[in-house]
Amino acid sequence: MAINIYNTLTRKKEPFQPLEEGKVKMYVCGPTVYNYIHIGNARPAIVFDTVRRYFEYRGYDVHYVLNFTDVDDKLIKASNEMGEGVTDIANRFITAYKEDVGALGVKEAVDHPRVTENMDEIISFIQGLIDKGFAYEAGGDVYFRTRSFDQYGKLSHQSIDELRSGSRIEVGDKKEDPLDFTLWKDAKEGEITWESPWGSGRPGWHIECSAMAKKYLGDTIDIHAGGQDLTFPHHENEIAQSEAHNGESFARYWMHNGYINIDNEKMSKSLGNFILAHDLVKKHDPQVIRFFMLSVQYRHPINFSDELLKGAKSSFDRIKNAYENIQHRKNSTMSLKEDQSEWLDKVAGYKEQFIKEMDDDFNTANAISVLFDLTKAANLYLQEEQTHEKVLTAFEELFEELTGVLGIQLQAQEELLDEEVDALIEERKQARKNRDFARADEIRDELKDRSIILEDTSQGTRWKRG
Numbered sequence: 001m002a003i004n005i006y007n008t009l010t011r012k013k014e015p016f017q018p019l020e021e022g023k024v025k026m027y028v029c030g031p032t033v034y035n036y037i038h039i040g041n042a043r044p045a046i047v048f049d050t051v052r053r054y055f056e057y058r059g060y061d062v063h064y065v066l067n068f069t070d071v072d073d074k075l076i077k078a079s080n081e082m083g084e085g086v087t088d089i090a091n092r093f094i095t096a097y098k099e100d101v102g103a104l105g106v107k108e109a110v111d112h113p114r115v116t117e118n119m120d121e122i123i124s125f126i127q128g129l130i131d132k133g134f135a136y137e138a139g140g141d142v143y144f145r146t147r148s149f150d151q152y153g154k155l156s157h158q159s160i161d162e163l164r165s166g167s168r169i170e171v172g173d174k175k176e177d178p179l180d181f182t183l184w185k186d187a188k189e190g191e192i193t194w195e196s197p198w199g200s201g202r203p204g205w206h207i208e209c210s211a212m213a214k215k216y217l218g219d220t221i222d223i224h225a226g227g228q229d230l231t232f233p234h235h236e237n238e239i240a241q242s243e244a245h246n247g248e249s250f251a252r253y254w255m256h257n258g259y260i261n262i263d264n265e266k267m268s269k270s271l272g273n274f275i276l277a278h279d280l281v282k283k284h285d286p287q288v289i290r291f292f293m294l295s296v297q298y299r300h301p302i303n304f305s306d307e308l309l310k311g312a313k314s315s316f317d318r319i320k321n322a323y324e325n326i327q328h329r330k331n332s333t334m335s336l337k338e339d340q341s342e343w344l345d346k347v348a349g350y351k352e353q354f355i356k357e358m359d360d361d362f363n364t365a366n367a368i369s370v371l372f373d374l375t376k377a378a379n380l381y382l383q384e385e386q387t388h389e390k391v392l393t394a395f396e397e398l399f400e401e402l403t404g405v406l407g408i409q410l411q412a413q414e415e416l417l418d419e420e421v422d423a424l425i426e427e428r429k430q431a432r433k434n435r436d437f438a439r440a441d442e443i444r445d446e447l448k449d450r451s452i453i454l455e456d457t458s459q460g461t462r463w464k465r466g
């Protein structure tokens with residue numbers, strides 16, 4: 001059975017067919033790193049991580065790319081307000097992002113490209129668009145000539161004429177047409193800038209994703225994903241840029257997650273209901289937050305409240321208790337010879353059902369219902385007079401397997417032994433020597449998760465248990 005994905009482009013569920021056998025090329029629009037992320041940003045991080053995990057579970061090799069927008073108006077504003085360099089702010093919030101989503105069980109992307117590290121590719125992409133007549137320079141800015149791309153509007157299902165009637169040229173605009181959008185911005189006094197054929201300046205927002213998707217994944221990718229609010233204009237503009245430039249179809253499947261509301265209201269700073277993921281993971285068990293986020297299918301809106309989170313916790317505990325009771329029984333009973341194959345069949349049936357639900361556009365809500373069915377069955381089985389080790393193991397393994405697909409861990413983490421800590425510290429030292437900073441950071445984070453605190457001194461790295 002194929003995995004079916006709702007494609008925003010066609011407004012239909014379609015069976016997934018990879019460009020390359022066994023591989024998924026997936027690009028997810030990441031955060032602008034000028035602040036801690038709010039829970040609205042945590043949702044795409046969790047749901048698309050789950051999509052990735054499910055593909056991996058089904059045997060695909062997923063090349064997962066998530067970008068960081070590390071220069072834009074918001075970052076420049078934050079830099080002026082805080083009196084701190086744009087790069088320093090970006091570095092700080094990229095680290096915070098990785099920590100916060102890491103706590104929520106989100107795996108690191110294969111590539112985490114940053115705008116400032118891909119400036120050459122971005123500039124040459126813009127130049128390519130100018131050369132083909134899809135873009136033009138105007139007084140130090142460069143704009144995309146939207147009307148030159150006749151399929152503009154195909155993702156958000158709007159016609160160019162409709163879009164045009166709603167927009168007009170502002171006074172002082174350098175654009176030829178109101179629908180044209182910025183690819184390159186002329187430098188303003190005191191801003192961070194890069195040299196380009198059009199003078200010093202910096203890129204617009206949309207162009208980064210087209211340039212980085214091409215560099216890391218190629219002209220055509222399998223899946224492009226992001227929040228629903230990115231459909232227009234961001235993703236529409238990405239399609240126009242990429243397809244005009246590359247002459248190939250850009251992404252085959254477009255996935256968008258729904259909004260998050262707080263107490264049935266839209267989250268906004270002015271309403272004072274703005275919740276940072278950074279604060280939330282400190283107050284609540286991150287596993288429960290993740291479980292809660294997955295309790296609704298990703299395309300639907302989700303409502304968040306303390307009450308609902310409490311409910312998620314008790315649901316999560318029900319699953320966890322059943323799992324632990326199964327484990328406990330396994331340790332306390334001897335293996336019986338009696339045949340209980342009907343129970344083994346039953347357990348296998350839940351796995352099949354779970355896969356069926358996830359194949360249906362990653363319906364985690366229904367997949368979690370299957371976990372509850374498994375929980376009920378486990379509790380029922382534990383009431384049998386005689387239990388069999390084989391059946392107990394089948395339950396135990398299926399609990400671990402299915403929650404693992406959702407990025408949730410039921411097993412209590414065992415404490416690391418001193419030798420294991422020392423070995424990881426040695427590996428980190430080697431990784432840093434080889435300039436493999438990603439691995440070095442990963443080890444530091446892993447140790448941090450296990451409550452091991454590192455202190456780098458001139459005599460080497462010391463550690464203690466936190």
Ligand SMILES: [Zn+2]
Binds near residue numbers: 028029030209234238
């Ligand atoms: Zn993007």
